[in-house]
Amino acid sequence: MNYQHKIGCSLENLKGIRDFIRKSLRGHVTSDVVLNEIILALDEMCSNLMIHAHHCNPDHFLELSIDVPKKGQLIFEISDDGEMFDINQFSEPTLDNLVHEKRKGGLGIRLVKSIMDDVQYITRNGKFVCRLSKQLK
Amino acid sequence: MVHIKRLQEEGIEILAIVGEIDASSSIELDLAIAKSVGEGFTKILVDCSALEYISSAGLGVFMSYIEEFKDKKITMVLYGMKEKVINTFQILGLANLLQIQPTKQDAKKKLNELSA
Numbered sequence: 001m002n003y004q005h006k007i008g009c010s011l012e013n014l015k016g017i018r019d020f021i022r023k024s025l026r027g028h029v030t031s032d033v034v035l036n037e038i039i040l041a042l043d044e045m046c047s048n049l050m051i052h053a054h055h056c057n058p059d060h061f062l063e064l065s066i067d068v069p070k071k072g073q074l075i076f077e078i079s080d081d082g083e084m085f086d087i088n089q090f091s092e093p094t095l096d097n098l099v100h101e102k103r104k105g106g107l108g109i110r111l112v113k114s115i116m117d118d119v120q121y122i123t124r125n126g127k128f129v130c131r132l133s134k135q136l137k
Numbered sequence: 138m139v140h141i142k143r144l145q146e147e148g149i150e151i152l153a154i155v156g157e158i159d160a161s162s163s164i165e166l167d168l169a170i171a172k173s174v175g176e177g178f179t180k181i182l183v184d185c186s187a188l189e190y191i192s193s194a195g196l197g198v199f200m201s202y203i204e205e206f207k208d209k210k211i212t213m214v215l216y217g218m219k220e221k222v223i224n225t226f227q228i229l230g231l232a233n234l235l236q237i238q239p240t241k242q243d244a245k246k247k248l249n250e251l252s253a
Contacts, residue, residue, distance in 0.1 A: 011161035104197035
């Protein structure tokens with residue numbers, strides 16, 4: 001099964017992304033908690049790209065696809081023709097540092113890495129593609 | 138997306154969050170907490186029973202007040218979270234840094250213990 005969604009880079013569209021993921025994964029993910037984790041990780045990835053690679057320009061677009069090649073195996077791809085924003089290149093701040101510096105950002109990447117099994121970056125047809133995978137237990 | 142109701146009970150400020158907090162709406166939470174602090178409340182309860190979703194932007198708002206609350210002797214207790222919402226706090230270990238209680242009654246008790 002494959003599901004696709006094209007999104008303008010406005011933070012107002014994050015709700016639409018969450019609704020799309022919820023609808024697509026209905027029947028594939030039975031646990032409400034696990035479904036929420038997956039939605040959270042993809043919301044974080046998309047909002048990071050919108051903010052850091054596209055400066056929230058609604059005329060720029062991301063494409064999210066969800067593939068369920070077999071039961072329990074989920075592959076998510078976010079295609080983007082903006083700058084590469086590779087979360088593997090970012091060092092995560094410690095919680096102590098975040099609290100001490102009163103920073104509001106820096107938690108999203110940690111969430112994505114905790115929730116997804118793997119995050120890879122590839123180039124396809126001149127576009128950057130971030131591929132995230134999750135094996136349901 | 139999100140609506141935050143403010144009400145007062147026995148000198149305690151209660152912020153009731155209704156809806157979803159993400160990168161586009163976390164500013165609402167930040168403004169509501171800042172307003173409570175600005176008006177001089179030192180006991181804050183956050184009713185999360187109608188909070189359906191929170192992303193890192195919302196978690197970051199709560200985190201950013203930890204030091205300030207310590208300095209100003211303000212206590213804040215969150216309560217009533219759905220399982221999927223509390224799980225988001227637990228993934229990052231924030232449940233140990235913030236005060237989270239199951240019910241309003243528990244939250245009030247904890248607030249009074251911490252303020253004593």
